[in-house]
Every structure is written in structure tokens, then in C-alpha cells.
Amino acid sequence: MRTTRLSDRAFALAALLLAGVVLFVTAAILLGIVDGSQPTIGSFGFAFITGQNWDPVQEEYGALPFIYGTLVTSFSALLMAGLAGVGAAIFLAEIAPGKVRTPLSFMVELLAGIPSIVYGIWGLFVLAPLLREDVVPFLKGTLGWTGLFQGPFYGPSVLTASVVLALMVLPIVTAVSRDVLLAVPANQREAMLGLGATRWEVIRSAVLPYARSGILGALILGLGRAVGETMAVTMVIGNRSEITASLLKPGNTMASVIANEFAEATTPFHQSALIEVGLLLFVITLITNMIARALVWRAGRGLETAGRA
Amino acid sequence: MLTQEEDNKMRFRMIGAVGLVATVLLSACGEAATPTTAPVATATTSAASTAPTATTGSAAGGTATAPVAAAPTATTIVVGNAGASLLINGAGATFPVPIYTKWFAEYSNVDKDVRFNYQPIGSGAGIQQIQNQTVDFGGSDAPMTDAQLQQAKGGELFHIPTVSGAVVAIYNLPGASKGLKLDGETLANIYLGNITTWDDPAIVSQNSDMAAYLKGDIAVTERSDGSGTTNIFTSYLSAVSPEWKSSVGSGTAVKWPVGLGARGNAGVAGLVQQTPGGFGYVELAYAKQNNLPYAFMKNGAGEFTEPTIEATALAAEGVTIPDDLRVTIVNSSTAGSYPIAGFTYILVYKMQMDPAKGTGLANFLWWATHDGETLAKSLDYAPLSADMTQRVEAKIQALDCGGSPCYK
Numbered sequence: 001m002r003t004t005r006l007s008d009r010a011f012a013l014a015a016l017l018l019a020g021v022v023l024f025v026t027a028a029i030l031l032g033i034v035d036g037s038q039p040t041i042g043s044f045g046f047a048f049i050t051g052q053n054w055d056p057v058q059e060e061y062g063a064l065p066f067i068y069g070t071l072v073t074s075f076s077a078l079l080m081a082g083l084a085g086v087g088a089a090i091f092l093a094e095i096a097p098g099k100v101r102t103p104l105s106f107m108v109e110l111l112a113g114i115p116s117i118v119y120g121i122w123g124l125f126v127l128a129p130l131l132r133e134d135v136v137p138f139l140k141g142t143l144g145w146t147g148l149f150q151g152p153f154y155g156p157s158v159l160t161a162s163v164v165l166a167l168m169v170l171p172i173v174t175a176v177s178r179d180v181l182l183a184v185p186a187n188q189r190e191a192m193l194g195l196g197a198t199r200w201e202v203i204r205s206a207v208l209p210y211a212r213s214g215i216l217g218a219l220i221l222g223l224g225r226a227v228g229e230t231m232a233v234t235m236v237i238g239n240r241s242e243i244t245a246s247l248l249k250p251g252n253t254m255a256s257v258i259a260n261e262f263a264e265a266t267t268p269f270h271q272s273a274l275i276e277v278g279l280l281l282f283v284i285t286l287i288t289n290m291i292a293r294a295l296v297w298r299a300g301r302g303l304e305t306a307g308r309a
Numbered sequence: 310m311l312t313q314e315e316d317n318k319m320r321f322r323m324i325g326a327v328g329l330v331a332t333v334l335l336s337a338c339g340e341a342a343t344p345t346t347a348p349v350a351t352a353t354t355s356a357a358s359t360a361p362t363a364t365t366g367s368a369a370g371g372t373a374t375a376p377v378a379a380a381p382t383a384t385t386i387v388v389g390n391a392g393a394s395l396l397i398n399g400a401g402a403t404f405p406v407p408i409y410t411k412w413f414a415e416y417s418n419v420d421k422d423v424r425f426n427y428q429p430i431g432s433g434a435g436i437q438q439i440q441n442q443t444v445d446f447g448g449s450d451a452p453m454t455d456a457q458l459q460q461a462k463g464g465e466l467f468h469i470p471t472v473s474g475a476v477v478a479i480y481n482l483p484g485a486s487k488g489l490k491l492d493g494e495t496l497a498n499i500y501l502g503n504i505t506t507w508d509d510p511a512i513v514s515q516n517s518d519m520a521a522y523l524k525g526d527i528a529v530t531e532r533s534d535g536s537g538t539t540n541i542f543t544s545y546l547s548a549v550s551p552e553w554k555s556s557v558g559s560g561t562a563v564k565w566p567v568g569l570g571a572r573g574n575a576g577v578a579g580l581v582q583q584t585p586g587g588f589g590y591v592e593l594a595y596a597k598q599n600n601l602p603y604a605f606m607k608n609g610a611g612e613f614t615e616p617t618i619e620a621t622a623l624a625a626e627g628v629t630i631p632d633d634l635r636v637t638i639v640n641s642s643t644a645g646s647y648p649i650a651g652f653t654y655i656l657v658y659k660m661q662m663d664p665a666k667g668t669g670l671a672n673f674l675w676w677a678t679h680d681g682e683t684l685a686k687s688l689d690y691a692p693l694s695a696d697m698t699q700r701v702e703a704k705i706q707a708l709d710c711g712g713s714p715c716y717k
Binding site for chain 1: 403430431432433434436437451454456457526528533534535536537557558559560561562563564565568569570571572576579580583584
């Protein structure tokens, strides 16, 4: 009896320590980047976030173009990958026969294992010419009036980066959503079928609402990857610190400017500015996650209310 | 007791929660960690080699790709005999990596007791590490500024130029080969956005023989990653164009008025090759090894010169070398010189704390700047001029190991 209690306490202590490691590492990183960005925080203050001028020669730093680029590429990627990924997950979990399901699932997971530099090379040498020759002329013709597809297109652009990101996010969204859908209990479906529902009605009214918060979690995982992705994006985004509405123009993201400029940042001020971009990335991730967390919570509660009604 | 339904609901919420936690961790580890770990750069993997012969082979074979090395993914280069008693650590510029690797390998035959470990993490990080005395020597493509020299914790720092390199303008005009003639002002105007089409009179008037190819928009490309190549290129533009100097300036990273940014020599070359009308700049070695058409630039003497090793070496002739050897050699007026060129430097402290290391380093530097220079040409670097070699000799002899000279 005593030994059990002792081992219980030992386990609780070990678990606490391991949980503490996570907290410690996060705190250490935060402390490190806050400390490292003191020079630019001190001299630019809030203007660092709202400023649009990034000029290492004149030592003027404004990170708004990178914040904008990160958000635009991530959310466009999530829009594309979300639609495709959840659709693929529904097919894999609900519709596909067993023979198709396994190889297809396997291939989706294979996509997740490709290193990001390979996505970048592919984006630059295969996707960019494809977009330039076929897709962009079509987009300009049909959606040119929106202002999102204006100006000359050379290949590397916000659009190219978003498509590459979407492909990188797709396996996560698909695999997690599929697992969530597969975990929906069979009695949910059977009850709906028993009411005479078609397959589509079952998916729409019984399966999807049940899996809502899980799918939201999958999308957030995807967003996390998109926001932080560096190498593939920097290879195809064109790396210009400008804010333009057109997706055909080059842009830049926070992660990519850090990767590009940090190694050769020779002045302490330039280094500090790049570290502060890292700090902003940290904060943005935190805010996105808090919003997402609230969404998942609300989705979960909505389910309860619906269940009671 | 939970009913099955409640139990399932909990599971879903947990999947969501796990997703959240994982996201925070993924993004925190992936990105936020980059700036904090990069300057320390102890996590680079080591390509330790045991046999010097094997290393020599790989160094020679690796020249085609080595200049491309991207700083964040750089691999530490450890060269020398495994049994060597003395390990000398360096860090910095990626541009001279092929020649340094070759030198370290060859030198292990000269002095079997010395081994080198060089981390190609970029000039900025190299300067920072030598300032903080975490390495025995630093490597930089740009001379350190006065402010940077003042932050060196080990006292006076010497700049030892090792080799020079050229930066060439490459283009993609279907059908055209190398030899487009450009003067500095035209080049600056292209990068300022004042000249946007190939059939601009400024270009056509100098290239009547190529007029048939000169049409369409110029798709300007530049390096998005900070680099010594960009520093040499923008120093040249600042030297030839007052407008460039006042509105953009020079540095390893600048605010480009126009153009697309691509990563590394390979990225710029790839983009230019893919885009009809493409225009960019890369290291001479990279352009030659990949057969990219490059422009002949007008030098300070008014001649259009093809970028060659000889023309690059001539750029350093006839310039006044200051005492500290911090010299820029762009826009040279020497006859036959190519105007977009620059030195790469090894940074060492005058006062060497460890006499054994100091002597090992001084002897190596002497060997490198004498016997080693004969290896430069095969790797597309220009060797030091006789004049510069003399000045370097004086610096190496002045290295101080506890009161007596390090060089023996």
C-alpha cells in the first residue's frame, strides 16, 4: 500500500518536472529575445510595428511589411489548404472504400515528410513557371477587377508562396481532420441514417458538427506551420519589404527576413531589429493561438447546447 | 461516471487542445529560437575528416557548389590530421569557404600538428565572434567599421586580406552570349529603377552589335540574404552613382528600390535563367562554373573589361593601401582592371593570448598568403598583389605572442 503511494508521488513529481521543462524553455526563449531586442525597442518603440521602411544602411527599421506578409501568406494558405484538406479528410474518412483509403492516407502523410527546402526548390522551378505561363493569365482575365491580381508577374510572389505553403499545410490538416472524423462514434451516424438521412445529410448534420472543434484544432496546427515556415517561403516570395494588395507582387515574411539577414547583420542595431521581429512572431503566434483556443472552446460549447436542444 | 457521449466530447476537446499546445511549441521552437541560437552557432554539424587526402578531394570537387552555402544551414568545416595537437577555430564569411577549405587541407601536409575548424556562418557573425574572443580568427568580406573595432574585447584587431573576388552582372537575353557592355551609371540606373527596358538608349548606344536581343522589360534580381557579394556590388554602385550613394548606400543588405530578392548565388542565377529579360549579380566563380552570360563593365580608365581573375587582381593594383589594410578596390582606374571587386579578410588579434595557437595561426597565415596564393586561381579567386603581400607580411610579423613575435 505504501509503495504504491510512493510511486504515485514519484510519478507526479516526474510529470511536474517534465511539464516544467516546457515552461522553462519557453520562458528562456522569451527572455532571450526580449533582452536581445532592447536596442530597437528602446529607440523605435511602437513605430517598429507600424513602420514600413526597412533600411539596414540607414538603420531604420519598420516591420509592418513582414507582419503583413506573414499574415497574408498564412491565411491564404490556410484558406486553400483548409478547403482541400477538410474535403480530402471527409472523403478518406466517410466515402473512400478501404482499398483507396490506405494508399491515399499514406501518400498524404508522405507529403508531410518532404523537407521544406525541397518544397522551395519545387516552387521556384516548377510551380512559378506554371503559374506564370498558365494560371496567372487566367486569374488576371477573370479576377483582375478585384485588384488582387495586378501588375507584372515574374514568378516569385505572395501568390507563389501561399500556394507552396498551402501544400505544406495540407497533410497536417488532412491527417488530423481524418483522424477526428474517424473518431466520431458510429451511433451518431446510425441514428441519423435511422431518420432516413442521405449520406451527405449524415456528414453535414451528424459528423461535421460533432468533429467541429477537432477540425478547428487541425486548422490551427496548419496555421502554426504556415506562420513559422521559413526556407520554402523565402525561396519563392521575392523578398521585397513592400505592402501591396496584389498577390502577384513580391513580398516578405517575418521568418524569412530573419533567415535572410541575420547571418550577415553586422551592426548590433540590425541584429536587434531582427531579434525584435522574432519577438513579434512569438507574440503573433500567441495571439493567434489564444483566438483559436477561444474558437475551439466556443465550438465545443455550441455542440453541448445543440446536443441538449 | 462519464457517459460515452461525454467521454467522446472530451476526446475531441483534447485533440483541439493538443493541437494548440503543439502549435505554440512548434512555432516557438522553430522560429523564436533562430535569433537566439544563431550567433552562438555551436549546433552546426561537423564534417570531420580524418584523412587529409580525402578532404583535398572533396574540397576540389565541392568548388562548384560551395560558394552557394547558405549561412543558416552552414556546415562546420574541420580539416586536418585527426592526431593534430592544436585545433584553431575560426568563423565567418561564406564567400572564401572553397579556398579556405583547400588551404586547411594542404596546410595539414605542411604542419601536421595543426588542425582547423571553420564555421561559415556569415561575416556578421564572424565579426561578432572575434569581438567576443570566442574564436581564434574571424572571416569577413567587408572590412570592420571603426565602431566595430572599438567593441573588440581583445584589443587591436588586424585585417589580413587573403584573396579578392569579382562580382559580375548576369542576364538572360535569349540568343545573346556574354559581353553586354555596361557602364557603372547604367548599372546603377537599372537598379534604381530609372532604366526599366532593355531597349533603353543608355544600353543600346553601347551595344549596337547586340541591339537585336535588347527588347522587353528588365526583370531585376538581387540577393535577399545579407552577403559580402551584395556589399561589393553596392559599394561599386555607390562609387559610380551619387544618386545611389545618397538614396540607397552600401552594405551586406540594403533597401533595394526595385527588383525581386532571391536567396544565394544559386537563387539569383536560377531566377535570371528562368525569366526572359532577367538581370542579376553573382560571384564570378559562380557565373563561370555555370556558364552564365555576364556583362563587361567599364572601369575607371574607361575600358570595358571582361571579368577574369587577372582583371580582378589588377583592380587591387595602384590603389593606396591604408596602414590597417582596410581598403575598397571598386571602380579601379588601373588599365585592364575589372571594377566590381573586393577583398575577403581574416581577422586576428595583435596580442595572441595562447602562444602555441598564435604561432600556429601566424605560420598558417604566412603560408596561405604566399604558397597558398598559387591555389587561388584554380578556384576563381584573385591572389594578392606583390605590394599587398608585403604589407600583409609586416602585419603577420607584428603578431605578438607574449612579447615575442608569433611568426617563426
